[in-house]
Amino acid sequence: xxxxxxxxxxxxxxxxxxxxxxxxxxxxxxxxxxxxxxxxxxxxxxxxxxxxxxxxxxxxxxxxxxxxxxxxxxxxxxxxxxxxxxxxxxxxxxxxxxxxxxxxxxxxxxxxxxxxxxxxxxxxxxxxxxxxxxxxxxxxxxxxxxxxxx
Amino acid sequence: xxxxxxxxxxxxxxxxxxxxxxxxxxxxxxxxxxxxxxxxxxxxxxxxxxxxxxxxxxxxxxxxxxxxxxxxxxxxxxxxx
Numbered sequence: 001x002x003x004x005x006x007x008x009x010x011x012x013x014x015x016x017x018x019x020x021x022x023x024x025x026x027x028x029x030x031x032x033x034x035x036x037x038x039x040x041x042x043x044x045x046x047x048x049x050x051x052x053x054x055x056x057x058x059x060x061x062x063x064x065x066x067x068x069x070x071x072x073x074x075x076x077x078x079x080x081x082x083x084x085x086x087x088x089x090x091x092x093x094x095x096x097x098x099x100x101x102x103x104x105x106x107x108x109x110x111x112x113x114x115x116x117x118x119x120x121x122x123x124x125x126x127x128x129x130x131x132x133x134x135x136x137x138x139x140x141x142x143x144x145x146x147x148x149x150x
Numbered sequence: 151x152x153x154x155x156x157x158x159x160x161x162x163x164x165x166x167x168x169x170x171x172x173x174x175x176x177x178x179x180x181x182x183x184x185x186x187x188x189x190x191x192x193x194x195x196x197x198x199x200x201x202x203x204x205x206x207x208x209x210x211x212x213x214x215x216x217x218x219x220x221x222x223x224x225x226x227x228x229x230x231x
Contacts (some may be wrong), residue, residue, distance in 0.1 A: 031231045040167070047230075048157065048158065050155075050157050050204070050223060050225060051231075052206065052207040053204055053206075053207045053208070053223075053225075054230075055207075055208045056208075078230060078231075085191065087174075089231065090175040090230070090231050099184075110231060113230060113231055114228075114229075114230060114231045115228075116230055117228060117230035117231070118157065118204075118230075119228055119229065119230030119231075120157060120158035120159070120226070120228065120229055120230075121229040123231075125198035132158050132229075133224075133229045134227060134229070135158075135226070135228045135229030136227050136228055137169050137200045137201075137202065137227045138202035138209060138225055138227070138228055139212045140200075140202060140203075140209050140210070140212070141153070142170075
């Protein structure tokens with residue numbers, strides 16, 4: 001599975017791809033489309049992405065997570081296109097010998113994804129209105145060098 | 151001539167996914183292109199202060215000269231996950 005896809009995310013495939021007999025811990029984070037945002041009812045969402053950069057960001061984030069934490073496997077996939085309530089927009093799978101490291105690695109991966117991945121949510125509300133969610137400005141390398149990224 | 155690709159709320163504001171700029175300063179920086187865009191497309195102006203710029207699969211600094219043979223990609227604040 002490529003990391004960015006317009007197809008439903010396949011958790012079973014991710015679990016197969018990350019099987020590792022040395023790992024006693026498996027943490028899966030799933031981001032799910034929910035039925036409300038900002039006090040309004042949501043009927044669905046559309047995710048768009050800048051594909052070439054998004055694929056690279058996820059590849060680098062997987063590697064970074066493996067280097068920063070004592071975890072053995074890290075895979076991240078993100079959905080694009082029109083999603084219904086209850087569908088998964090993102091899956092993060094981390095395996096490690098021990099659970100604390102697996103939790104820490106998965107938390108780092110999803111929190112960092114939200115700062116770096118060029119993806120945009122467009123909400124469709126139950127009152128017929130719609131709109132892009134506001135987000136986090138991407139930092140350039142120059143800003144990161146100044147220590148603004150924690 | 152420079153092709154500019156828009157994403158997210160920028161597409162909505164401009165009413166298009168791509169724009170073409172025919173008149174630019176010599177050897178423009180990303181910031182110079184943003185200044186031209188803000189002048190020529192007032193609907194984009196409120197968003198330009200918070201955009202990041204990219205060419206290919208990499209972010210570029212706004213004080214960086216751009217390669218005018220490749221599209222300049224404008225990325226508004228992100229909301230993935």
